[in-house]
């Protein structure tokens with residue numbers, strides 16, 4: 001068993017401390033599962049990372065980065081919020097997308113609360129209305145975060161707010177910037193107001209329930225996505241082929257395969273003279289090292305073509321469970 005030694009005490013604990021300490025002394029703790037829903041690239045994963053103050057879920061400019069329901073656990077003196085990041089809800093009937101939609105819908109049905117993240121820079125179209133439709137079918141309380149406040153014009157923020165109020169007149173709305181961490185404390189206050197009272201479901205040191213191999217594969221996928229454009233980010237998946245822990249040497253050796261859909265895409269990942277893969281390795285290594293402080297880490301990356309994997313049910317079932 002590999003020991004992971006990451007500190008998880010949140011700095012947010014220090015904010016508004018006397019009031020929350022008082023509540024925790026009285027044992028009035030809140031605990032809620034919160035499903036985070038929104039269009040691709042609205043900033044859901046960035047928000048989970050900002051709330052939990054660590055990398056829980058990978059992020060990228062490319063839409064449809066998140067492919068699984070990914071839990072981030074936030075604990076402070078008020079209680080615990082189990083935040084489930086979901087794949088961005090996208091209207092498209094390709095096999096893989098249908099599976100992603102299913103993941104998003106099923107987390108919604110299991111959640112105590114819904115946090116709807118809307119991008120203030122994008123006009124609400126058919127896709128936004130489809131999300132609103134799904135949310136309205138749920139009985140769970142809804143909190144809305146209008147995101148990317150930092151880059152939106154006043155007019156854009158106002159029209160997004162009007163649009164939201166027309167659909168959810170009684171739900172709390174917060175203007176936030178997930179990447180700059182503005183408005184996020186206010187958002188947490190709204191979430192806690194609606195969260196039910198109850199015992200904590202996870203220990204206060206826990207911050208995610210993702211298996212270690214999955215986290216490592218996701219870090220590598222994020223770094224591989226950064227350097228490529230168009231269809232390639234969607235054509236990538238990462239497998240951890242082997243992972244060995246040498247106790248005497250206090251080292252961990254990881255071999256991972258970056259898989260693409262066609263032979264012709266391999267060269268794009270590898271890059272000229274291996275520059276691309278070198279960058280992916282260096283960036284991944286830096287983050288993986290943080291998971292294993294004090295340990296010697298070796299990372300070996302391969303690039304492989306897995307022909308038309310997005311059409312293969314067995315691979316989709318394995319990756320998108």
Ligand SMILES: Nc1nc2c(ncn2[C@@H]2O[C@H](COP(=O)(O)OP(=O)(O)OP(=O)(O)O)[C@@H](O)[C@H]2O)c(=O)[nH]1
Pocket residue numbers: 038039040041042043044045046047058059060061062063064065066067086087088089147148149150151176177178179180
């Ligand atoms: N300027 C700005 N950019 C943001 C903000 N939040 C997220 N972004 C950027 O928006 C892009 C998408 O962010 P993600 O967090 O990956 O979005 P997502 O909703 O999880 O996307 P999917 O996983 O594809 O559904 C990234 O490039 C983020 O850096 C924000 O508050 N301000």
Ligand SMILES: [Mg+2]
Pocket residue numbers: 044045046057058059065066085086087088
């Ligand atoms: Mg995401």
